[in-house]
Amino acid sequence: MQQRLRRSLTRAKFINTALLGRKRPVMEKVIHVADLDSDQTIQPLIKELETVTTEARHEVLQSVLDIYNDDENGDEPILMKDFHKMYLDVAFEISLPSQMTVLDASQPWMLYWVANSLKVMAKDWLTDDVKRKIVDKLFAISPLGGPFGGGLGQLSHLASTYAAINALSLCDNIDGCWDRIDRKKIYEWLLSLKEPNGGFKTCLEVGEVDTRGVYCALAIASLLNMLTDELSEGVLSYLKSCQNYEGGFGSCPHIDEAHGGYTFCATASLAILRSINQIDVERLLEWCSARQLQEERGFCGRSNKLVDGCYSFWVGGSAAILESLGYGQCFSKQALRDYILYCCQEKEQPGLRDKPRAHSDFYHTNYCLLGLAMTENSYTCASNDPPYKMKCDSNDQISSSGLTHVNPVYGLPMKNVKNFIDHFDSALPS
Template identity: 25%
Template sequence: MASQGSTYKPKKHAAFLVRCLRGMPPSAISLDSNRMTLAYFLVASLDLIGALFTDTKESDRNEWIEWVWDQQLPAGGFRGSPFSGPFDDACSSSTAPSPTHSSSQAHLASSYTALLLLSLLRAPMDRLNRPGLISFVKSCQLSIGSFSPLRIEMNAEDDVRMVLCACVISDLLGDWRGVDVVRATTFVERCLTYEGGYGQRPGQEAQGGTTYCSLVSLLLLSTAPSSSPSTFPPPSTSRKTISWCLHRQIPQFTIPPLPDADEVGEVRGGGFQGRTGKKGDACYSFWVGGALCVLGASNLVSTSPNRAFILRCQSPVGGFAKAPGERPDPFHTYTSLAALSLLKSSSEEEEDLGLGEMDPVRNVGVGAVEWFEKERERLGWVL
């Protein structure tokens, strides 16, 4: 029965993730130039399962830490990998960045995931070129307030996903000198659509991933010292945004399905779609569910059908796919686990999956955020 949830298989997922860290499956070769983000999905998944420090060797973790530091450029910021070339997204509609970039260039998304990766691996931060990273963040902001993934003279496409990267980096560093807060806030506010969700850029269609990025950005921007007095969530729009997010959850049909309703109602029911009229996809349980967490409205999600949908996306070989029966990949594995952690069921009949606690704003386990904060204190990074 499609309506029944599958059993959670953490051991299979840990084995899949470790296999991926040792050698990526052929389907992920196109992601090579963005290996930093890929490593983040894998390591963050192991962290949520609770297998990072039990199922990997200390020597391997030290090697990964060294690899991350090797991607830090002398002027500040991190590149995605030593490889130079174009790449495609793991999920075409995901928020994973997809620019072409050169091995000699720092990249905003890679810098964001590098900080999270180092925190997950509990790396001392003494080697972080903090002034260089702040200066790199500053060099990516356009006059309209948005951020480009590369220094603005590289003419890469800017959007709200990069605003999120700049905001999380600034928040972690405890230093907002790289961000013109007023301009960035104005840009994100302009991404709000008539539907209530946020688009990638002003005038574009509302989408789950960019709604998450916009809300996290607005929340963090509201905490910046140079922020004008404002409240988050914005009362005038949050009700509409919550409603838009909740309507992205696909209902489960209890009536006999129509001939073509099986995929929509039975197999994908309970999951979330990224945009109005689209099919359910496991990653949107995180992007839309995360957006609702940021808005303080995750209690309104119908958690049991969502959990059952995500568990149906598990692959027999470990890992999660975007939909039941499809091939698993690191990106959907991470977002599935993150969604299961964030949208816990309150039902006592459902087994606790034992997943680590997530920080929905910084998009990583709370232990990693606490590690970074301790390092910040130890190194005296105070303005």
Template identity: 40%
Template structure:
């Protein structure tokens, strides 16, 4: 009786939100009993490695737009689980999606992404290379296409890379551009611009240890991570560049345990990833990280990001599941597993089921969640997240910073992806190649 009364209140609240265009019965259907759906899914697919379960705490009877959208999302996901029981990977359709996206003229609506050229090619090329069957299949035309696109965004004066031709050099655009050139193995161009890039990176350094995104731009954990990745891959990390960085990062851990963009703000999945990955670039010893941050709180906050019904991850407290966090949060778990000596801190099967049954499009590519459109961004980070699910990560015994000591071993019977590097977001093989090149040429 109490549950029925609560549902009526929810329906009444949502009726006000959506107006009179929807019938009362349509709104009421949005609150189909989750318990029944979950039971039906378990009975229909008893051998699946993941089954949605009710949250470990009782649902709050308080009605708000947040709780309503969460209820609606859970029902959409459960319906999807009921319709698609098998965990399959549509490799041929994804190949077609990447090929069409790289070589076809983009629709006019993409003009809003004119400052994201380097990101677009990184997302597409990286996603393609992560698919296991595509290893070694990168043709010369694609390499030339990507290299030319990134070169057009290069600012010759300072070595920075902009989001588009004749635009301002930007740390995030330079980060994605450098990753793109690493993926095509254009080490010659990277060698030519690295000295200028170092001076430009130093110009972004702030007195508190952080880095701004661009001249007169904002400083946060994203920009700081981007600078560290660029400098690290090009073997440019110096005491001058890294001085004070870790002290500033320490200030960004919140009372919840995650990291915010700047001190004294809310913890967020993307910022947390950038901060934790930065510690692995800066340190050669695990204890240096354990002494700097509250790892127990960080573990709890990250574990709380996995949704018990959906299996996927969200980016912060009281937010919806989103496939992109399969990497932004998912990639933090291998780092935490290494720091804590714990083999598995999250449900890899649950995340895999969300990605392949809910986020994967039947026509190729990946989306945020059912009902959303496929896009380059979610496709890349879904594949990165899928890779995290398919491997376990350990440190090898080489004498290097933690970021370059990552080894991956297959987890489970089937791997559809190459092992992604959790700190750099590209295949481990590509990280090893660029590290070897710049270490031998610039000892």
């Protein structure tokens, strides 16, 4: 032991004196620009630090700046509603192409994305015929009224049940469809997913546990008016442990970097629990603000990542929730509106996209529209009120696209949220 200690001390002394501590002659070299050849250039230090991500950002930034330079001297940008409606209507009229079979487990999500996009653009664009198709599809997936899987014969899942409940809320109780939802069975299923640490599994046996599961469970329970103390026990503690040093939220306690999607799930969950004041709100505001990129004007989802239109809702929605509770506005709504209208839509392709050169899709169409709606409005909510009583007022400082007022906690039109919750005003059957 002593020999090993002496060898370690000798090695440390050698490193300190022979390597780190040795004297080196100071060399000075003065370079005059006039003496350089015209072909020579001075490489900036940042050149040595470039990565795939920084190179991709340079390309995206150049595309964005080209759009701004070309378009900003023209007319005020507008949302091409009728053009995007054509794209959304196709989803209910034809069979989707074979390459979309990867979304087989996301059928309730696609119904929600498309139906919600139509309703956000105009409250009467979701026709009764389409509502009936949505209802038939969802109750074919779960004939007994829930919980819901992603498709026929698939396991019940928190995410697909959340999407199914959202989609049904958009159907305005057509043909009494809301009464076909089995609240008691869904409640018992939610309890079976509950973990001792306050989180929720997304699926029995094989599901992961993270902030997405917490949000989906709380959103389902609050929309169906069955959020009990038994269901919410320990959830606040779980969520508080997911806020990290950055100020945003990761997926799980103490381990993940902050992410826009997880941050929204945690923030909306805290709003449902009426416990936003139990976290470090100032750090959360700073994190949300830092996600808006100055040049692009849109949001990214994590530090040093690319701008993406969907974070108009995931980060913008978190900011809107904080705004409603009196914490102020932490980002530029006008800048975000510019990004969505200039960069997330194009005249040659209907639907909205995440960034220039990308293709439009139902997912980004929905969340870009939700983000746009929140830039054009202001939110207030009494601290003791549940989030479905949140109020929305038009922002006189920003031009209006005439969108339906949306509730940022649920990602749904405000009227649909209130009507749905009011419908389930009775207690659960014992």
